[in-house]
Amino acid sequence: MIAPSFFFFGSFLKDMKSNAGKQLSAFLHLCNKNSALLSAMMNKDFYNMAFNYNGSDFGDYDIKIRRTYNGLEKKQ
Numbered sequence: 001m002i003a004p005s006f007f008f009f010g011s012f013l014k015d016m017k018s019n020a021g022k023q024l025s026a027f028l029h030l031c032n033k034n035s036a037l038l039s040a041m042m043n044k045d046f047y048n049m050a051f052n053y054n055g056s057d058f059g060d061y062d063i064k065i066r067r068t069y070n071g072l073e074k075k076q
Helices: 009-018 020-033 035-042 046-054 061-075
Strands: none
Touching: 009 020, 020 035, 035 046, 046 061
């Protein structure tokens, strides 16, 4: 559930700047509410992951996600 302060954009921005835990909490909330994003992540569908996270104007975000994922996979 989104924290009540998130109903106010300024409070949301302040929370996102405060620490990684609040960013993660907000991201997990988004994943719970956006089944298309969650499905894209589970299927390693980087295009739809970027689209569902950032909207249609996501630029090359899908390529950046793929590169980061592939780089982390090589480290294992």
